[in-house]
Amino acid sequence: MESSFAITGKDYTLIVSDTSAAHSIVRMKDDEDKMRVLSPHLVMAYNGEPGDTVQFAEYVQRNLRLYGIRNNVELRPAAAAAWTRRELADSLRSRSPYQVNLLLAGFDVPSSRPALYWIDYLGTLASVPYAAHGYASFFVTSTLDRYHTPGASLEEGLELARRCADEVEKRLIVSGGGWKVRVVDREGAREIKLREGQA
Amino acid sequence: MSRSYDRALTVFSPDGHLFQVEYALEAVRKGTCAVGVRGKDTVILGVEKKSVLQLQDPRTVRKVVMLDDHVCLAFAGLTADGRVLIDKARIECQSHRLTVEDPVSVEYITRHIAGIQQRYTQSGGVRPFGVSTLIIGFDPHDAIPRLYMTEPSGIYTAWKANSIGRSSKTVREFLEKNYADDLDEAGAVKLTIKSLLEVVQTGAKNIEISVMRKDGEVKNLSLDEISEIVVEVEKEKEAEAERKRGRLAATLAAQGGMLESGAGATGA
Numbered sequence: 001m002e003s004s005f006a007i008t009g010k011d012y013t014l015i016v017s018d019t020s021a022a023h024s025i026v027r028m029k030d031d032e033d034k035m036r037v038l039s040p041h042l043v044m045a046y047n048g049e050p051g052d053t054v055q056f057a058e059y060v061q062r063n064l065r066l067y068g069i070r071n072n073v074e075l076r077p078a079a080a081a082a083w084t085r086r087e088l089a090d091s092l093r094s095r096s097p098y099q100v101n102l103l104l105a106g107f108d109v110p111s112s113r114p115a116l117y118w119i120d121y122l123g124t125l126a127s128v129p130y131a132a133h134g135y136a137s138f139f140v141t142s143t144l145d146r147y148h149t150p151g152a153s154l155e156e157g158l159e160l161a162r163r164c165a166d167e168v169e170k171r172l173i174v175s176g177g178g179w180k181v182r183v184v185d186r187e188g189a190r191e192i193k194l195r196e197g198q199a
Numbered sequence: 200m201s202r203s204y205d206r207a208l209t210v211f212s213p214d215g216h217l218f219q220v221e222y223a224l225e226a227v228r229k230g231t232c233a234v235g236v237r238g239k240d241t242v243i244l245g246v247e248k249k250s251v252l253q254l255q256d257p258r259t260v261r262k263v264v265m266l267d268d269h270v271c272l273a274f275a276g277l278t279a280d281g282r283v284l285i286d287k288a289r290i291e292c293q294s295h296r297l298t299v300e301d302p303v304s305v306e307y308i309t310r311h312i313a314g315i316q317q318r319y320t321q322s323g324g325v326r327p328f329g330v331s332t333l334i335i336g337f338d339p340h341d342a343i344p345r346l347y348m349t350e351p352s353g354i355y356t357a358w359k360a361n362s363i364g365r366s367s368k369t370v371r372e373f374l375e376k377n378y379a380d381d382l383d384e385a386g387a388v389k390l391t392i393k394s395l396l397e398v399v400q401t402g403a404k405n406i407e408i409s410v411m412r413k414d415g416e417v418k419n420l421s422l423d424e425i426s427e428i429v430v431e432v433e434k435e436k437e438a439e440a441e442r443k444r445g446r447l448a449a450t451l452a453a454q455g456g457m458l459e460s461g462a463g464a465t466g467a
Contacts, residue, residue, distance in 0.1 A: 058300075062293040066290060
């Protein structure tokens with residue numbers, strides 16, 4: 001049910017999350033936003049233990065904002081990812097670890113490059129051109145392996161994202177409700193529609 | 200021995216004064232001047248910038264700081280004490296957002312800062328903060344501008360316009376004479392600059408102005424913009440002085456005329 005994937009392109013990163021919030025066999029909500037905008041050029045999608053996810057995501061959001069206000073500059077994606085990973089690694093060795101998997105999508109303004117990091121609850125960090133978490137990863141990873149090209153335009157990226165979403169909708173036994181898509185580029189982070197006519 | 204640090208440094212005098220707190224206020228009076236003015240839908244912070252020494256990098260001296268997206272602060276007094284207080288306030292702003300999912304109200308963060316300042320007047324082994332602060336901002340989803348002041352004693356008060364630091368009394372009196380309710384942005388900025396000019400003899404290059412609007416946007420006026428307004432203010436002062444001189448001359452002339460005719464009358 002919990003699916004998220006992300007794709008980097010020429011000068012942007014696309015990040016997609018499903019929008020269903022379920023509790024055992026009941027779908028509570030189908031317009032849940034499973035992302036948090038951490039800073040003007042950084043978006044994080046989270047999966048995992050309900051409660052832990054939002055708690056950790058907001059904790060990261062507030063600390064990155066504090067960094068921004070204290071130092072009058074945004075923390076770059078690589079540094080933000082390193083800090084987040086460190087928090088998860090410390091949490092793992094505590095009494096009750098956060099069970100949260102993350103995708104960190106950003107745009108590194110100084111070098112004008114898109115950034116994407118795959119982080120899991122054990123504190124694994126990988127900088128990747130495309131990635132997925134949750135059930136989607138079973139299907140989407142091979143799709144992206146086959147069709148991803150570095151340096152793709154935003155339209156091509158969206159096309160690829162649609163292909164991935166179609167794959168998940170076709171093969172995953174439970175419906176994901178819908179998809180929430182955000183793109184991060186030089187201008188910042190904004191929501192974007194995956195398909196025309198979609199809510 | 201650590202036991203000697205448990206003793207409070209701020210103790211009452213026989214006549215009920217907390218001298219350490221009053222000395223802290225003295226330290227504040229030595230700091231550079233800061234002025235806050237509330238307009239109809241904007242609030243302005245103006246500060247006196249100390250002249251940058253020749254070899255110093257001017258960018259490292261910032262007197263008006265952001266506590267959160269919608270709250271700004273200027274302080275007068277010991278810079279290092281101010282820095283510590285600001286950091287504590289910034290952490291509280293984010294912590295508040297994390298726990299209640301709402302940005303702080305200006306009164307809340309003022310109360311928090313004042314609380315910290317008060318705590319340091321009633322704890323062992325520490326001295327009060329030698330800082331007074333002016334805090335400006337807008338509450339979330341609100342269009343009313345706010346201005347608060349805190350003191351080393353931990354007192355906090357809300358103001359329509361106020362000043363702290365060097366010659367704050369002079370500036371406050373000027374504000375009392377010249378403040379009007381519902382000033383628009385330009386009027387409020389002009390009043391702030393005019394009041395600072397009472398203290399800052401060297402003009403625009405030693406003045407820094409921050410304007411906050413209800414959308415949370417903070418604008419720092421450039422040196423050119425400030426200079427322009429300073430020139431305007433000087434011109435108005437000149438014109439006023441000219442008018443006074445003209446009136447005085449006219450009065451003297453009239454008096455002289457009366458004397459002459461009087462003398463003539465008696466003489467004749």
